[in-house]
Amino acid sequence: RMFPTCRVSFNGLRPEGFYAVLMDIVPVDEKRYRYAYHRSCWLVAGKADPPAPARLYV
Structure with missing residues (x-):
């Protein structure tokens, strides 16, 4: 999984x-990461993509 599970309660x-x-x-930084399964860790894989335009849909 790319992101951990998020659980909330109200x-x-x-x-x-x-x-x-x-x-x-x-x-968190200006890098792109890839997951190396044989090493079970995240590795730097280059420069990050430019940020997407901010959008909010309700």
Whole structure:
């Protein structure tokens, strides 16, 4: 898996209310990584792609 599992829980919400939950994943550096199965680790594989335009859809 590229990202670990994310589990959240909410308490005290109104049953008649409408809610939106957003999660943003941002890069930690300017590198691209690949997973080496034979070594069981992530390796630097070059320069990162340029960032995509910011979009939010509801």
